[in-house]
Amino acid sequence: MRLFIRFALSLSALILCQSSFAASLQLPNNANTVLVNGVATEQQHVALDITTPQGLQQIAFRYHARFRDQGSQHSFSSDVIILRFAASDQDYQLALPSIRSQSSAARFNDSPALTLTDQAGNAVEFTQDKLMKKGLQLGRDFEQEIAKYNNAANPASWSAAKETTTPITSTVSTSTAATVPATVITDNTEQPNQAEVSTMLDYWYQKASPQTQAEFKARINQ
Template identity: 40%
Template sequence: MRLSQSVLTALLICVNSAAFANVEVTLPSNSELVLVNGKESDSTDKLTLENGENQLALRYIGRYQQQGSQTQFSSDVIIMTFLAENTSLTIALPRIRSNSAADAFNRDPKISLKNSSEVDIAFRQDKLLKEGMQLGRDYEKEVAEYNSNNQVASVAALAPSITALVQAKPVVIENHGQPKNTINQSDQVNVGQMLDFWYQQADEETRKAFKLKINSKE
């Protein structure tokens, strides 16, 4: 049974549409991916993202010769946010061959984002900066705060909800030393175990003094 030309054309359209149902992003070899839409990712060379607005956080990782010695360069974390549908994109970073070029890139990172036709795709760009010690950074928390503050490359949909912010709020200690938030049940159990332990270690005179103090509080 032969398929008509119209049916074959329709099938080809369906196949092509299925092939580009997402956004594919090819990453440069001189980059390290830090976050994809606010979450850590172990991808190294290619990403498949949902259609719509996406946010990537990455850094330049390079090596070059400077005055006869090998120099390793790791840039600040760069945030780039773009809007795309059913397409294939490629991120490109410049070659860095000197300390001055590395410093210039850190001050003003030059990144390109092109589609399969080599057409430049518009995107918003910023840096995820943190003052002081850089070791042990919580990038997911940092970018969540970044997205909450209406920054250049922020994505409102990736900002933490009000519920999440309330749950993450630390216990506030008032002037009289009592926590504003209620202590949970597990903490109460631990306190009780500690009191029982020290009561058993005390002599009879100390136990009597302890009982008097407890009764005076009631």
């Protein structure tokens, strides 16, 4: 009898776990999350917790691209984009436009064009914004930044602890922080824009292992 009870409890826990994460979001290969519902993580295929109030999800991500323009190779890394939408028990797909020139990179960074669809191919309404930070971008604490963002009356704020009555609309909102220019690094001898250098340093810092991050900080403090 005890063995049966243990089995039943284990099965119930497994079913509850599966039902809580029965939805997913697929990002393009050139996009990675930096936050999922307030937790720092880097993913392209995201398991969504649909037990949150109204099934609301908050995904913060960056879009990376490489392209050739006017004979030079360029690397692009977007600002951190916040996407909030209501999820149900199904899979979702995020689509992003192609970046093929410096002008298209600048347009995307200024006003990101996103397309979110469900597994039937239907458009899904969402709210988007940017997670901006003034000054040096190296070693950003995204969890702390998003916590401050969510505690304020921002367009894509999210809270797992309470219901939100803000209507979900597919609009682009401008953050209250200063707008950072499109991050495009050109592989030539021209002096790079220091804002671009700062953002790319932050990108590679986040990619580095804890040991490499510590070594890098030690070099800066020398």
